[in-house]
Amino acid sequence: MTDATVIVPGGRRFIGKYRVDGVLGEGAMGVVYEGHDPDIERPVAIKTVHPHLIEAAGGQEWLARFAREARAAGRALHPNLVTVFDFLQEGRIPYLVMEKVRSTTLEDRLAARPPLTLAEIHAILRQVLAGLDCIHRAGIVHRDLKPANVMLTEGGGVKLTDFGIARLTAMDATGAGMVGTPSYMAPEQFAGGDVDPRADVYACGVLAYELVAGRKPYQGGGVEALFAAVRKGDVAPPTSWLETPPEGAEALDRAILKALSVDPDDRFPDAAALAEALAGALPAADRAGLSDTFAPRRRPGRGPEGTMLGRLSSHTMLEVERQLVARMGPMGRIIARRAAAGAADAEQMIAAVLSELSAAGEAQSMRESMLRLLADAAAPPATPAAAAAAIPPEELARLADLLRPHVGPIALVMVRRKAARAASSRALTEALADAIPDATDRARFLRDAG
Template sequence: MDIQVADTLLNSLIDGRYRIRARVARGGMATVYTAIDERLDRIVAIKIIHPNQANAPQVQLAGFLERFTDEAKTIARLTHPNVVAVYDQGTHARLPYLVMEYVRGRTLREILAERGRLNPSEALAIMEQMLAAIAAAHRAGLVHRDVKPENVLVAEAPSGGMANLVDSVVKVADFGLARAVEASSETDGANQLMATVAYVAPELVTDGRADPRTDVYAAGIVLFEMLTGRVPYDGDRAVDVAWQHVDRDVPRPSTLVPGLPPVLDELVVRATRRDPGARPTDAGALQAEVQVVRDDLGTMANANTTILRQIQPAEQPTMAVQQPTMVVAAVQPTERPSWARLPDQQRERPAPHRRRAAPPPTGLAGRFADLRDRLLADRGGRIAVGAAALAVILVIAGVGWWFGAGRYTATPNLVNLAGTDAQSRADRAGFTVEFTEPRYSEQVPKDAVLAQDPGSDERIVRGGTITLTLSLGPERFPVPDVVGKSLELAQLDLEDAGLRMKRGPDRYDDNLEEGVVISVKPEVGAEVKAGDEITVTVSKGRAPITVPVLIGKNVNEARTILQQLGLQIVVEPQDSDKPKDEVLSQSPQDGAGVEAGAKVTVKVSNGPPLVAVPSVMNLPCPQARQILEGLGLTVGGLQINPNGPVRSQNPGPNTPVPPGSQVAITCF
């Protein structure tokens, strides 16, 4: 039973502009659709990244989208007739997409699947245009990293059909896409190898590094597959195939297809050497070699045609002419239509012809020839000529030594030196110093040399220029002020500052509503490094219990009120002129919100300080009354003679009593 799953993107409208019409292809990283640009009324191709390529935590996803956007801008600036143009980019349902030129034709993979392999003329014609596109990228500082037949589009010629691929237009797609997706997956835990293993260069497998020579290697494997109909290595697991590129040399195509010209073998072998330094430096260099090979094959084909025409059927030579095992069509660059001709394609060299015998030299040339004959006619002249030749050789050798090694010296090590010290050391050694944009570093202190070019002990022309990069020291960022913002906005602000957010325990707050940040740790404005964790405390809103008014109440009354509300009381005595056990202050204040079981601290008066009753015995009664009232005491008792002396007092002398207490005196 055949079950088909509907594609939910079909007929959907992306960015209010691109109407998806049909799915063209699905690859390892993305799916390609045709769409109508409803704004410009044209057909475009849309490549949408698979969800698993962009399926990452929020921080990683933001970084991936930023890298993808940067790569899209770089590709959009890459203008070349053999490069698939990029018109637009964006995101749809959180998935990045590219809007590209729609090329009517088929991929090189589809053509190879149908035809098995191509003849050398077609393979070299496709290779030349493919390398022209990659060379343009290399000149712009961009490495493709995923050169393979699936990314090579062969458009139909204006004459229609693809019977002869020599006149077809080739376009290369997916520049920089592999790099953006690979960078987003660096924390996945597995060793990422974005290039398809059948075309991966050894240095990508061993070191994970890529440069223009990596694309040269992959292009050589594509040429091998076009000539033979298969890739050089196969295996049950991708890792086994990848390591075969490291451990084995790519075989010559003629070992699989006998009769292929040796120049094709040499071209494939040179492009796929395991040592990157032994390959052509970039796609432009390999393209020049492909053009030379095409010229040579065209000349060989013309020569074979001439020889065959010279043998008439009536002639019976004693030895038959050996027929070539593979006929190579003579393809001249002038045979290519103007619309398919490469911008930097050189004109065809004139066909070789027999040189006529040169006439005897006359004039100045004749006199020099006569002088040469006379010098070589006797032994002395020959010695003089030999000595002169030896002198010239020594001069050439000396000049060659100077330009090859003598004028070079070793670069001093300036890394980790202070900028001024590095400048002085380079000046003493006779070098010129230039400074590039400084960079942050966690290891190298500020204003010290972080990097130099050329590196330490590398070859440099005496008196040459050394480029230094100074350190800005550790990069630090202030903690942004997110207090009072919602948790979502606070997280965005922290992520924009390159920081990670951690949510601490929430707590109640009378002034901030639920979901709002109360505080951060480290505090706002503190200097932290990129990637540090910031703990935020979020408000749960106003607490459910309101603290009552307790000031002025007796401590026992206050205790009863708080217990009824489910709160705890903490009593702190304090001297005061207020009555004893009266509540003087409270914390939290009345009206504040607290949760059940919270503690309320009250300060309670110890009462006014006690007064020591003085001795008024035997003093006149009026004088005794005046002394006692002056201390804040009241006077009472029996006064038989108001002006008589005091005969008794209660409380007795030196007895401490509260202010306002009564002292009874008896006067008679």
């Protein structure tokens, strides 16, 4: 790799030959940038990993392993996989260049809309299993199949992401040697041992169970209790949670519970076998029918910058979420963020939240609480000129230096964009902290920023 990453203040930003246009998403492990390929003139997504995690995982040895598995993932081509285009390394920071997909995640779909029909469940699982079959034939085990890694495209398709590199990028604090998300991990994966495609069959069984029953097979009690329950393997049939079991419930339960077998030898031998069993138990799957169901809904001309979600500090947003979670349960967080993302001012946000409450007394109490919480955000945001004038350039540079280890080379760009909307240096610091997903890193940034 001979190209140097070029970040020019006030000019274009590059990772290798790829222009960086913004941030698509951020997580505990790293950042996904929106990029542009100048040779083919196409949009791309560029994923990287936080430097401190690389060092903690083994430094140079980790980077070499990342490169090998990234290239293996790039050779797996299938309509139900997010395509890996390129792999780069700038210094000790790796970048994975991938297909940019206009999509939402299955996780978001499950949280935001009514339950899926059995035909929709079949359409999703059939495509998930087709993608798994492709990577398994290429010698790759996903290791971290979960709703957040299942992309639902505008055209009604399903694409798996993060396959093959999960062992490198999913370094959850679940114990030495373990990789994956605990609720979806096979017993042998929990033990930190070697896994084969049957671990993905197990994870798909958990996913199928969740889609059918509306809950995971094992819940609550922390990681140790979950591990004990998974090893025991005592789980109720998924259709037993439904008020009215569907036609073919016994065959459906049998297929899903077989996929969830504790002993890998008792599971389906591969993804194709599980797909065949589900096909005999679920209604016919029509991929085209997913198009309207999963296309992301966005209000034209409105982005986060012009909404309450873009204006509220991380502390205020968290308090609103806590208020709603206390009244409505886990859905409260989703309702709070959805209301903030669709509201141009505090009144609109409050009205959107209150529309989800049925009791008049509860609505009035919530309105008073939210009015107090949103008082600082009721006024229009500061103009870019006023905000920029209020924060000295040297302060912006200092904050960018503190932020860079957490978000990578786009730190200065992010600082300048958020400074244009921040009413004070403190408000800017809080907005930047909100871009750091890890709670420990966020606290360290706030402490160092002062």
